[in-house]
Amino acid sequence: MHPILALAEASSTPHIIGLVVFGVMSLFFTALSATTLRWMIYGWATPAKVQNRTTGEPTGHLDYSFSLLICARDEADVLGTTLDGLAAQSHPRVQIVAVIGSDDIATLAVANAAQQRHPDRIIVVEDQTSPPSKPASLNTGLAHCTGDIVGVFDAEDDVAPTLLEAVDQGYQLSGADILQGGVQLMNVNSCWFAARNVLEYFFHFGSRLRLHAEQGFIPLGGNTVFVRRDLLVLNDGWDEACLAEDCELGIRLSVLGASTMAFYDPDLVTREEAPTDIGHFIRQRTRWDQGFLQVLRKGAWRALPHGSKRASARLMLAMPFIQAAGIVVAIAQIIFAVWADIPIALALFAFIPAAITLLSICIELAGLREFSKMFEINVPLKTYIWIVIGFLPYHLMLGYAAGRAMWRERRGDRTWEKTRHEGHHRQPVVDGDAVVIDLREAARSDYAADSEPIDEPALAASDR
């Protein structure tokens, strides 16, 4: 008798139900890990995909004008240099709108000083919304914007000086409503989980967002994002109640049919720093996860035209939580496969998600190498080893953050937990014989405001 038939005859109904559940779980996690894998490699899928990651060949003319929104709170240390950098954009038509809380005297002073230096480019807007939040400040600033295109940046961003020219070309060539540029964490060697965090950005902006943009459903990043101003104004700007206002805007506009282009030009990425403190990392991740949860619950994605699109949107928004549950269930599956009385074929099948995950670690190692070549950063062997052995602890941290986000959302706690910036991404730049230390690196000071979890409302400056 065929062993499957024999099994069916010999086993009790609960045993068979258990096996079916086991098989379905394995199938689900196989699909899940395969989806994650596809998101990772899409940007490198073919040589053409790699060549198409920029905004295209120069057209020789610039057609648009820009308003750049920058919201800052307690960022006196870094804001000045950032504003100078933005004011130095090579594009001729740039308006920079710095939105500063009216009670934040120090930052306001820095912004006003920058305005004095670049009176033709910078305006400072005092924000009186209470409680302060990034989306509320963005909306305050939006009212003062005059450019065709509104761009968003954070207070500690290192922005490439020719970025806006490229974005102008991108708008001309693609006819898109929204352009999402690359954001890249740079401090790959600063702590054991920094490389993983850096690679998350590398794959998120270099690959995954480009796929989402092509699919017409994209959670936007928190900065280096450009939207047509008329489109923003017509759709009432950002959602002030949402912790992930960037993601929410992307979803809302996608649902309305706005088209997005995502690009990742290594020369034009906005450089940021990864948190090196576990507490900060978890608070930042909790905020993103909670934001995703809010967007999921708000349900704008339900208006998407196709069932399959709705399903993939739901999957995308729920991904942090599914992954958190997944890591636990996957380990349980493997323990079951080894010790429980399960047919050998089914037990082998349960290892497929683990195999795909193993493959994704191989891809991460290749990605780290690619990153080090792309940005000419020396990555020692130790960092590669941390990628491998850091997999499980890193995902346990993500899982904890996801659980924490659910707990906070359940309690109705939607306050901002601010991320601290230390300027690790501003490493000394070797320029010929001289070593030029970035101004902001020199101006860096202790930033003690965030050493304890902050439950009082505070404005986040760093986001994707």
Added chain:
Amino acid sequence: MTVTQFQREAVGPDRVITRPDGAMTTTTSDPIWRSARRRLGEFAREHRRDLIILTAVLIVIGGAHAWGMYSAPARFDDEGTYVAQAWATNNGELAHYTYWYDHPPAGWIQLGAVTAITNPFDAAPNAVGTGRFAMLLVKLVTAALLFVLARRLSLSRGLSAAAVLLFGLSPLALAFSRMVFLDNIALAWLLGACVLAMSPKRSIATAAASGACFAMCVLSKETFLLSSIGWAWLLLRESSHHNRRFCAAVSIGTAAIGIASYPLFALLRGEMFPGAGHVSLWDAVRYQLGGRDGSGFLLDPHSGAYGLLRLWLGMDPVLPVLGLLAALVLVWKLPRWRPVMVVMLIPALAMFRGGYLPYPSMVQLMPFLALACVGLLSMIAGVRPHRPEILLAVGLASLLVASALWTPSFVSLLRDNQDRAMSGAQQWLLTNAKPEDTVVVDDALWLDLVDAGWPQTNVVWFYKIDLDSGVKLADGWQSVDYLAFPPLPTDVQLPKLREILSHSTIAATFGEGPNEVTVYKVDHTGRTPAVEISDSTLLEAPAQ
């Protein structure tokens, strides 16, 4: 300044943006089957001439393969093993005896799946013949892949077809590709891996598929692991600098993880390491790597390996010698050909190491040898592109030499019934023995007897009496009634079998020489042994 004007429309709770240029309208996509049919049509139009030539070539070599494939070469013990194991997998077991990790099971699982489909259509006279019909399909796939590989190496259509014809008509390749060997299945996967590694798309998806093919190749026959360096090199060399790191990580990762499923499988069955009362992968690997006597140095005239080499070269001296020389020239002269040739050259070199040399080792090399011959021809033509008569002359001369050397073995493979002895013994048993009798046989007969109504307990593969602790004869030699096999292998001690033989008389003999099959009847009256087992009755038959 050209900002498109948006209009507001109230639709339900949300607003919809529309643009005057109508960019909002969703494009309706074709159903999958229609777009697939369209793409297939485009593909056929684009590659029409390739498809016509390939079809013609496949008909020729398919015909040569099929003509007489059930009667030549004679059925071989291992063929019976794989067919019986394939039959066992279709019944939910891994082997017809205790599975002892002799090879990874993927090869005969595939064989079982293919024969389950082809069974109703083939007219095989015996169980091994069923497997040989499947081998015909494997051969056609292999030949088609060889054609694509040659085309991807920038050979012309004519030369690519020549490579396939060389491979398809060489008597050596013909004989071995007809036989039910795991190597033939693995070879198809190996060529698939190489073809995908050379895909002009250079995508991560094709790299992953190439890795999966290579994993299937090694899982079908573990000795193909020797081609891994050549394959990986080929993949790296043919990939684009834009995504090389990712292609390498995905393909090599996929291959390694796929192959690792075999030890994982052993681990899950609790048979990774040696222990009381069960077989283990560890023991099997130790046995395969050094547990049995080596076949000696390939070029030592007194070694078993030399005998095998003579057998191979006797069937076809052209392709192995010329192909190997051509491969060395290509490695030296043409950088693009290096990795493909290394795919073959490492296993070829391994033959000289002096360890155990499996009977079908040559299978892995054959298509690459043919490719090398044609590649050399193309290189010579390339040196003097304005003198095509040189190419023609060299081609014609080699064709003449090849056909003169090939004709006898080739004709014999098409016309002779080399399986007469085995068929005779099979017929004798079916006529004279009853299913209640216990028969000890060569594995080539095992499944036929089971098909004829013998209970599995009454048909015993001769090796298993000594080598499988799970096979027990209740009354020792007296449990056995008949025995039938060709001359026994000399590289394994089989004391229990020899004891049974010492109580037997020869009942019938079919054929002569290495193909001879003898049927013995066990004498239950207890008289003195009638058969003297001397070394002269033991002929060398290479066994795997």
